């Protein structure tokens with residue numbers, strides 16, 4: 351089946367294009383043309399069409415946490431995420447025991463191909479190879495040094511679906527671990543770390559490529575010891591994740607990252623936990639009690655931010671509202687940049703001919719009007 355979308359703006363790989371028609375053929379994108387094609391036209395009026403959003407750091411949604419190891423819950427979350435314009439995601443684990451992580455990996459690896467919502471492009475293992483000082487909401491009981499054998503165990507359980515793992519680069523074997531994991535096709539990210547700038551750069555030179563929620567859970571920029579933040583800001587090859595919910599990072603600080611790295615090396619993430627899409631109240635993050643109120647999720651003990659309840663489409667609107675990104679730049683950070691940072695840009699993040707037609711229809715103020723997977727409308731506001 352072939353149809354064409356007619357919209358005000360299309361967010362294409364080389365920037366936004368006004369008007370015209372985008373062909374969708376048998377569930378895949380065709381070309382964009384200014385000439386009206388001879389097929390069914392889907393008239394979108396003043397709306398715009400962007401690639402489906404890609405959330406590469408997200409622990410849960412609608413009361414389901416990846417660490418619950420319950421496939422039906424993860425599937426429900428993936429369906430609910432369509433309302434946020436998200437068409438691809440990386441279910442994200444937390445620091446836990448080796449066995450719990452094995453179970454979570456197996457649960458996703460065994461079921462990912464029958465996911466009914468946003469596509470699962472891989473698993474992000476956030477921990478347990480972190481250090482204590484910037485543990486954030488990671489359970490300190492299970493922190494340990496990087497161990498390639500453990501990664502192999504989890505990867506086997508996941509049937510090869512582990513796409514990314516985060517480590518603290520101050521561990522002695524961080525570079526060695528990074529080189530090996532990278533050679534096996536696993537993206538290494540750096541986070542929850544008190545590393546010096548030099549330690550972080552050493553891991554980057556060994557193949558690491560992402561800074562996990564930049565500023566949060568890492569050594570800050572000091573003029574005598576630039577820390578993890580200094581490394582993130584000065585290494586052009588690396589990608590910086592940002593939680594743009596207005597609570598985790600001040601807009602000025604977010605703008606500094608975007609200016610230093612470019613929008614093509616900054617990825618908007620949510621770091622959403624299970625209370626996303628749910629009312630305020632008491633929740634759990636792994637084994638830690640959390641209170642959700644006033645737009646934040648905080649550990650009951652110690653008040654540390656415990657993930658977020660941010661939706662990725664809200665992050666896009668936030669950075670536009672804060673005037674730190676244009677709409678095109680905001681969308682790039684939630685699609686192409688996020689996909690590239692995680693080496694999944696061959697599967698998602700772009701409107702390109704012959705790609706799965708996963709896209710989002712946005713109102714002039716960037717609210718999600720509809721979400722499409724493989725050319726089919728799967729969510730309508």
Ligand SMILES: [Zn+2]
Pocket residue numbers: 476486542562563567
């Ligand atoms: Zn984290």
